[in-house]
Amino acid sequence: MRYREFLRAHLKDIIPDNLRLPSGFHVVGHVALVNLNPELMEYAAFIGKATLDYDHRLKTVAARTGPTMGIERRPAYKVVAGSRDTVTMHIENKVRFKFDPIRMTFSGGNKGERISISRRIDSGEYVVDMFSCVGQFALHIAKNNDVNVVAIEINPEAYAFLVENIEINELQDKVTAVLGDCRVVHPTHVASRVIMGYLHDTEKFLPYALEILVKGGGIIHMHKAVSEKSLEDNITCITDICREEGFVSEIEVRKIKNYSPGVSHVVFDISVEST
Ligand SMILES: C[S@@+](CC[C@H](N)C(=O)[O-])C[C@H]1O[C@@H](n2cnc3c(N)ncnc32)[C@H](O)[C@@H]1O
Known part of the structure; x- marks a missing residue:
């Protein structure tokens, strides 16, 4: 049975028929993350308990309480049913991620890009991930x-x-973790490829990404949340920044997912060569 139908059947004596129940939830390890309309928040504990009954692999249900905030992109969730221990192990294509999904973002919609980027890399590359999270x-x-x-x-x-x-x-032999602001702590002139997995004013970090590349140039994957009508302006802005920093650029744009009404999460694949 589908989730919404399951909730409706199980909560018919508790939640009024006119309220629209959620159609699904995002699973991260043993934690289900659910978005509820404001009028459903008073029933969150019932929905949480029913969700645990719906999927027995889950141990915790957390409901969103507000927007993701700040430069650290901290989400806002509260546990509404099950275990309060929200640190979990999420496995994706044999890669194991331990983290707390109610304290840091891990977008389900980026899964395809996480997997496909790993297939674009050539052997021997030096890659810098400027916004690494976990x-x-x-x-x-x-x-x-x-x-x-x-x-x-x-x-x-x-x-x-x-x-x-x-x-x-x-992966200790391959990955070095660095704590700090990527504008300050980044290595210089080492990388063939830079990943910029951050969606807000990302172009402000582009001069630092160019500094990370080896002197001849390389590839930058710059993610950003953009409206359809600002796409061309973004391409012009990227081209200008590259030129000011002494590079010619070729830019391809790929859509990753819908971000908000009228706004898409896109990645600009920027190939640059020094002039
Ligand atoms: C939304 S998460 C994205 C994680 C991952 N790159 C992805 O795309 O799935 C952005 C991460 O960048 C980190 N961050 C933001 N500003 C930063 C900065 N100036 N230097 C290094 N990390 C930063 C945040 O703390 C957060 O963990």
Whole structure:
């Protein structure tokens, strides 16, 4: 039975018929993350308990209480049913991620990109992941390639999981974790490829990404949340920044997912050569 129908059947004596129940939830390890309309929040504990009955692999249900905030992109959730221990192990394509999904973001919608980027890498590459979090891109890349990866993260809590995840996946020989602001702590003139997995004003970090590349140039994967009508302006802005920093650029745009109404999460694949 589908989730919404299951909830309706199980909660028919509790939740009024006119309220729209959620159609699904996001599973991270043993934790289900659910978005509820504001009028459903008073029934969150009932929905949480029913969700645990719906999927017996789950141990915790957490409901979103607000938007993801700040430069560290901290989500806002509260546990509404089950275990309060929300640190979990999430496995994706044989890569193991230990982290707390109610304390840091791990987007289900980016899964395809995490896997596909690891297939684009050539053997022997040096990759810098400027916004690493718990290793979403860095670990997939290192698990599947003979590479050096430097993974930078500013949030000490996410960084601690990143360090642990490097060990859990036995990638100590390939991945170096760095704590700090990538604008300050990045290595210079070392990488063939830079990953910029951050969606807000990402172009402000582009000069630092260009500094990370070896002097001749390389590839930058710059993620950003953009509206359809601002796409061309973004391409112009990227081209201008590259030119000011002494590079010619070729840019391809790929859509990753819908981000919000009228706004998409896209990645700009920027190939640059020094002039
Ligand atoms: C939304 S998460 C994305 C994680 C991963 N790159 C992905 O795309 O799935 C962005 C991460 O960048 C980190 N971050 C933000 N500003 C940073 C900075 N200046 N230097 C290093 N890390 C930063 C945040 O703490 C957060 O963990």
